[in-house]
Amino acid sequence: MKLNFEHLQSAHCENGVTRSLLKNIGIAQITEPLAFGIGSGLFYIYIPLLKINNGPVIAFRPMPGLIFKRTCKALGIPVVRKKFNSKQDAEFFLNECLAAGHAAGCQVGVYYLTYFPKEYRFHFNAHNLIVYGKEDDYYLISDPVMENSTVLSSYELERVRFAKGHLAPKGQMYYPKKGSAVTDEQIKKAIIAGIKKNVQDMLMIPMPVAGVKGIKYTGNKIKKWRDKLGLKQAGLYLAQLVRMQEEIGTGGGGFRYIYAAFLQESYAYHQIDDLMEISKKFTESGDLWRTAAVQAAGIYKGRIGSEEDFNVMGDYLLEIAEIERNAFIALKNIKWR
């Protein structure tokens, strides 16, 4: 059985799943940047003391699942979401969904994802894909970061849906219920809600490690990494930062470019000139994130590595924090009509 489903490629898996699932139920206006912005997808957090793949835990986006949840909520679309304890139940429920005509999003781990290149297969459990049919023993898969749709055998799908480790997916699946169409008025409201929530996440979380304060915090930490960790370990930490920032799914510059695109698209709904101006600020921030990545690469490749080089690296992040702080304050002060 194969549902009528069009595979769309996106930069980020969760945006992509959100956009494709919505399009599948007839809501075609939501582009990837809109899904990202309405879902308040821009974030930053540095979690001290915890480690992933023996490096620091740094995230440029909120917890997996939030973008989909917030976007659907803001647009008034009811969502079905389920986690499972038993593998049989998980497969049974998925088959039921498909039979009822719902393509479903699944949270999966990347380590056993057979169509990914070996080099990318770490124990990372926050990937998302869409299942849109089953033929014999093979599930039809639309993975938004891939150019083409693909397949997984039922065993392979079960293995990735029940990956273990941090953020274990526990077979989690979700889909939006078919409902009425979404009006421009609803999108307008959703954009405002998304931006407000994002301002809150980036400016007002009372912790030094989250939001723009977190970027500043990381910048100051980096300056001490060389002494504290030694050159080699510090280089690996920076490599981890760059991977979180640029690897599959961020659209470049740690999602900052997607957010800039979102603000541009918002202008079509709200003719407020500030949106276009602030969009440029995020472009600037994305550029600076990439400049910082180049500096980091110099260090983890061993071409540079003096105390001064780490200070320059840290200062980039302080500068970024300042740009983003001003950008979000400007967003906060927009007078919505």
Place this chain on the structure above:
Amino acid sequence: MLAKERVVQRSVDGVSKYTSGISANALAAYSPDLRFAGSPSLRFAKRGSKKIFGSMKKEEVPQDLSALGKITKEVCYATDNSGKYVTELSKGWEIKITALDAAWQEVDGRIAAAKQKVLNNEASPLLFFMEKGLMDISILAGYTGFWKWQVKMHLKPDVFKNLSEKKLQRYAEVFNVSIDDLKNRSVHEA
């Protein structure tokens, strides 16, 4: 005016398109042999035709073939001539490729260290298989269904020696090897 335009103005020749969005300092940092050269950007351009630096202009999205790029290109967001954001496919970016390489070198180092520990009888062969599977104790505990403290115990050679076949089987299944291989630390390159 955008930050990258400032940089473009500073550049003297056609190579500016490779470096827009990236400050001159970072250029020099990435390639220190250029730091003292008279016309750094020009020499930089002649180092192969490959673009090392990315930026946010559509035609400047980096196209350095990565492991992922051989299988699929990835979507990047960049601006067109009018400054409007559009999507562009990228084969990869040198900076990301080397970050991934660094991560894998670290993994290889850990596997080699684990191997040595097993040979020195400081750890059970499970440590080697765990590192080879890129796991840590909590991930291994998740896949085998043991508690973390149990896995920690099993990593000790003396405890491992006395493990029942049944328990060994659980590890063998996760690592996709036979019990014999597990005991002898040999790995099937399946």
